[in-house]
Amino acid sequence: MTRDAILVSIRDALGRGPLGAEARDLVSEHIRRHARNLVPDRGNVDADTKVALFSRQIQETHATLEYVATTDDVPGAITRYLSGKNLPAKVVLAPALAKLPWNEQPLLETKVGATRGEDAVAVTGAFAAIAETGTLLLTSGAESPQTLHLLPEHHVVVVRRDQVVGSMEDCWDRLRAQGPLPRTAMFVSGPSSTADIELTHYLGAHGPRRLHVIVVDR
Amino acid sequence: MIPTSRQFKENAGRALKDTELQKALFRVDKNFTERRARAVKNLPEFESLRDQGVAIKNHVLDHLDHYLEVFAENVERAGGQVHWCSTAEDARRMVLDLCRSVNARSVTKGKTMIGEEISLNPYLAAQGIEPVETDLGEYIIQLADEPPSHIIGPAIHKTKEQVSDLFLEHHRRYGKTKRLTEGEELVGEAREILRPRYLAADVGITGANFLIAETGSSVIVTNEGNGDLTQTLPKMHIVLASLEKIVPTLEDAATLIRLLARSATGQQMSVYTTVSTGPRRPGDPDGPGQYHVVLLDNGRSKLLGSAFRDILRCIRCGACFNHCPVYASVGGHAYGWVYSGPMGSVLTPAIVGIAEAHHLPNASTFCGRCQDVCPMRIPLPSMMRHWREEAFAQDACTWRERMAIRGWAWLARRPRSYRQVARLVASYLAWRGRPTGRIADLAFARGWTATRDLPAPAGRTFLDLWRERGRT
Ligand code: SF4
Numbered sequence: 038m039t040r041d042a043i044l045v046s047i048r049d050a051l052g053r054g055p056l057g058a059e060a061r062d063l064v065s066e067h068i069r070r071h072a073r074n075l076v077p078d079r080g081n082v083d084a085d086t087k088v089a090l091f092s093r094q095i096q097e098t099h100a101t102l103e104y105v106a107t108t109d110d111v112p113g114a115i116t117r118y119l120s121g122k123n124l125p126a127k128v129v130l131a132p133a134l135a136k137l138p139w140n141e142q143p144l145l146e147t148k149v150g151a152t153r154g155e156d157a158v159a160v161t162g163a164f165a166a167i168a169e170t171g172t173l174l175l176t177s178g179a180e181s182p183q184t185l186h187l188l189p190e191h192h193v194v195v196v197r198r199d200q201v202v203g204s205m206e207d208c209w210d211r212l213r214a215q216g217p218l219p220r221t222a223m224f225v226s227g228p229s230s231t232a233d234i235e236l237t238h239y240l241g242a243h244g245p246r247r248l249h250v251i252v253v254d255r
Numbered sequence: 256m257i258p259t260s261r262q263f264k265e266n267a268g269r270a271l272k273d274t275e276l277q278k279a280l281f282r283v284d285k286n287f288t289e290r291r292a293r294a295v296k297n298l299p300e301f302e303s304l305r306d307q308g309v310a311i312k313n314h315v316l317d318h319l320d321h322y323l324e325v326f327a328e329n330v331e332r333a334g335g336q337v338h339w340c341s342t343a344e345d346a347r348r349m350v351l352d353l354c355r356s357v358n359a360r361s362v363t364k365g366k367t368m369i370g371e372e373i374s375l376n377p378y379l380a381a382q383g384i385e386p387v388e389t390d391l392g393e394y395i396i397q398l399a400d401e402p403p404s405h406i407i408g409p410a411i412h413k414t415k416e417q418v419s420d421l422f423l424e425h426h427r428r429y430g431k432t433k434r435l436t437e438g439e440e441l442v443g444e445a446r447e448i449l450r451p452r453y454l455a456a457d458v459g460i461t462g463a464n465f466l467i468a469e470t471g472s473s474v475i476v477t478n479e480g481n482g483d484l485t486q487t488l489p490k491m492h493i494v495l496a497s498l499e500k501i502v503p504t505l506e507d508a509a510t511l512i513r514l515l516a517r518s519a520t521g522q523q524m525s526v527y528t529t530v531s532t533g534p535r536r537p538g539d540p541d542g543p544g545q546y547h548v549v550l551l552d553n554g555r556s557k558l559l560g561s562a563f564r565d566i567l568r569c570i571r572c573g574a575c576f577n578h579c580p581v582y583a584s585v586g587g588h589a590y591g592w593v594y595s596g597p598m599g600s601v602l603t604p605a606i607v608g609i610a611e612a613h614h615l616p617n618a619s620t621f622c623g624r625c626q627d628v629c630p631m632r633i634p635l636p637s638m639m640r641h642w643r644e645e646a647f648a649q650d651a652c653t654w655r656e657r658m659a660i661r662g663w664a665w666l667a668r669r670p671r672s673y674r675q676v677a678r679l680v681a682s683y684l685a686w687r688g689r690p691t692g693r694i695a696d697l698a699f700a701r702g703w704t705a706t707r708d709l710p711a712p713a714g715r716t717f718l719d720l721w722r723e724r725g726r727t
Contacts, residue, residue: 040339050560071504151540179538224528229480233392244480
């Protein structure tokens with residue numbers, strides 16, 4: 038079997054046979070403990086500073102950001118965002134956000150679920166946000182279709198303050214607490230971009246052209 | 256891709272005369288190096304992270320067999336499959352079999368260097384399966400039918416005008432007949448043309464920046480989001496990766512991710528860093544139904560026990576390319592294979608053989624910048640030196656090079672003769688250089704004098720001057 042041939046070739050090169058039980062245990066223990074390596078100090082700050090740091094840094098990546106007081110304010114913020122950008126009053130929602138008071142925005146047309154690219158604006162939640170680098174963590178699942186994070190031209194992400202963590206390592210802890218990893222865990226820092234033509238930066242290569250973040254206080 | 260590294264000198268000569276290429280290379284040098292320097296300065300822990308990154312990879316390489324087994328187990332636990340392939344041919348055939356199993360007619364591809372290494376596109380095309388590159392740079396060079404010239408920016412050698420021409424020529428069949436001149440428009444048109452291709456593809460093929468043993472996941476890092484569309488929309492996702500991409504845990508991946516984007520493009524984080532684990536889950540409204548990892552050796556396991564083992568720590572950030580004076584002069588195509596720059600000068604001979612690639616380890620001034628910026632502290636210059644020795648030992652250099660090296664070795668071991676010869680040469684050159692102090696043409700150094708004058712030496716050797724000043 039090719040698998041065995043490759044393993045034997047590796048062991049030959051390393052000048053040893055298969056790892057002994059003790060060595061195997063050590064290595065397995067490394068995985069089980071999954072200890073943190075050095076985590077930069079920058080994200081190691083109090084909760085308010087984390088939110089401020091996240092907000093500042095994600096805006097440096099060409100995303101836009103606003104604060105609202107409660108999740109009930111999100112539908113109003115979406116209406117304002119759409120009219121500010123001269124977009125039709127129509128959005129596709131992640132199931133996780135379906136329970137917000139959308140009916141308070143009578144002119145806003147909403148649908149819920151995955152997309153095949155027919156929708157211009159998606160509104161989704163996030164799993165977490167990282168202060169250290171100004172990054173969102175979006176996970177796929179029944180409540181958060183991955184296609185919403187990628188296909189629409191505009192992606193609006195709703196993040197609660199308590200979802201803002203210091204580092205990527207904090208995200209791993211929260212993910213592990215949930216059980217096995219979701220199919221995708223996508224870290225997003227800004228709208229899709231490319232520098233493949235003469236190293237000039239252009240937005241909107243294949244993913245969303247605009248990324249708007251709404252931070253909810255409570 | 257069939258290597259043409261033997262023609263490095265001819266390739267390089269042509270590259271030096273290509274003014275468009277020279278402009279493009281100037282941009283690389285300026286952009287990437289400044290951005291990296293800024294990013295490194297903004298992270299006080301950067302040097303310590305480098306040390307840890309090196310330690311992680313060394314630990315993996317020491318226990319690679321075990322980590323690969325753990326990785327494979329966890330891929331299967333998550334509902335995916337791992338296919339072990341020894342050679343490029345095995346890997347190509349495996350990808351083809353997988354594509355055929357779902358009657359694939361077209362596949363979308365995220366950027367994968369392994370795909371280039373095994374020449375996947377022509378192979379699939381010959382079997383009636385259309386490969387569509389989706390990374391803008393890869394798409395451009397696919398239209399131009401060229402190999403990548405840089406591992407991070409495959410099309411950085413192309414000017415905007417050249418891209419305009421390519422798009423006009425190839426997008427005509429989609430009814431696009433206007434020649435676009437703005438970068439914004441070109442990006443928009445590529446987006447418009449590629450979007451339906453993503454949706455129509457039966458299989459999506461991506462590379463992997465990392466494979467995580469703990470969770471059986473693959474990680475891709477992009478700015479465009481093309482890799483994510485590629486691995487989300489089709490019914491099958493195939494990950495093409497080589498053995499050494501393994502890291503033990505999510506925490507270890509985090510450390511390397513911090514090094515990767517900063518070293519590559521000077522970003523803190525690329526726009527998208529995605530961890531994929533297995534196929535679509537019950538209840539998931541989207542995502543591929545199948546997840547396969549094609550795991551390629553292609554000579555890497557043998558490297559583990561060789562003097563070139565450290566190159567297996569490489570995370571393909573491209574920093575060594577961006578800081579290399581040779582790369583900056585000749586660009587990626589001159590190297591004649593998939594990997595160029597200092598990293599290619601070490602890896603290419605290992606994969607295609609030193610007989611084919613013996614020029615590459617010589618394509619270095621040994622200035623050491625590559626090693627200085629390599630986040631994985633890979634001793635690139637000393638490995639190139641090692642390849643030079645190997646080339647000599649294996650008779651891979653030309654008769655003239657051999658004689659020159661022999662002659663030098665003879666002389667260097669005989670101080671008295673050495674001094675005499677040095678004295679002779681120095682005074683001869685000084686005489687040749689009169690009265691300007693420059694030599695316009697020299698028989699044994701035409702490589703130099705063909706394009707510039709050689710400054711003449713002072714006429715006396717250093718040792719003579721030293722003695723004269725009484726400093727014996
Ligand atoms: S050798 Fe080092 S600098 Fe060059 S691509 Fe690999 S990791 Fe980056």
